[in-house]
Amino acid sequence: MDARDFALLSLEAFGGTVNGRTLFQKRLYFLAALARRESEFGFRAHYYGPYSSAVADALGELKSLGFVEETRIPLQGPGTGGFERNLFEIKLTDAGRRLAEHKKACLDGRDAELLARAPEIAALPTANDYAKASIAAKVHYITMQKGEAWDTRAAAEEARKYDWSLDPRAAEEAADFLEQLGLVQVDPS
Numbered sequence: 001m002d003a004r005d006f007a008l009l010s011l012e013a014f015g016g017t018v019n020g021r022t023l024f025q026k027r028l029y030f031l032a033a034l035a036r037r038e039s040e041f042g043f044r045a046h047y048y049g050p051y052s053s054a055v056a057d058a059l060g061e062l063k064s065l066g067f068v069e070e071t072r073i074p075l076q077g078p079g080t081g082g083f084e085r086n087l088f089e090i091k092l093t094d095a096g097r098r099l100a101e102h103k104k105a106c107l108d109g110r111d112a113e114l115l116a117r118a119p120e121i122a123a124l125p126t127a128n129d130y131a132k133a134s135i136a137a138k139v140h141y142i143t144m145q146k147g148e149a150w151d152t153r154a155a156a157e158e159a160r161k162y163d164w165s166l167d168p169r170a171a172e173e174a175a176d177f178l179e180q181l182g183l184v185q186v187d188p189s
Helices: 004-011 021-035 053-064 094-105 108-114 118-122 130-146 151-164 168-181
Strands: 017-019 068-074 088-094
Touching: 004 021, 004 053, 004 094, 004 108, 004 118, 017 021, 017 130, 021 053, 021 088, 021 108, 021 118, 021 130, 053 068, 088 094, 108 118, 130 151, 130 168, 151 168
Parallel strands: none
Antiparallel strands: 017 088, 068 088
């Protein structure tokens, strides 16, 4: 599956709509991480956490072809913590839904298994809040890069290497989310 099909089919698996570009990127990151396929889709460290320019380009291509539409929704109040001031609702068009159905019928077992985890991710509150999802993606990315057991202090220190700020309390909450997905194991001690 290439990045364009990953973006299209993931959007369909998430119910056809995702509220926010950042949230879209993070949900796809979690999907890829569950299958240990992050590098396959080009996820790298970026301002809001792991980001794939291949996924962003694919989304742009799907929009230009009329399979996806984006609607800008201004957020109220001042931005906090450097997060977005506008929300972009990403939604499959009718043509996008038809294309997704066609592509879904052609998936191999590995790709179908990857997409089957989407509802599980979307059902968790953290995966519906782009700021919390960004923190969780950063925590996971750091944990995978370090290759060590989860440790809040070590993760906060490592975050500085990526110019990320990581509040230890938010990191703990993120670790709980990642543990629910089975992406990290938190030492209870």
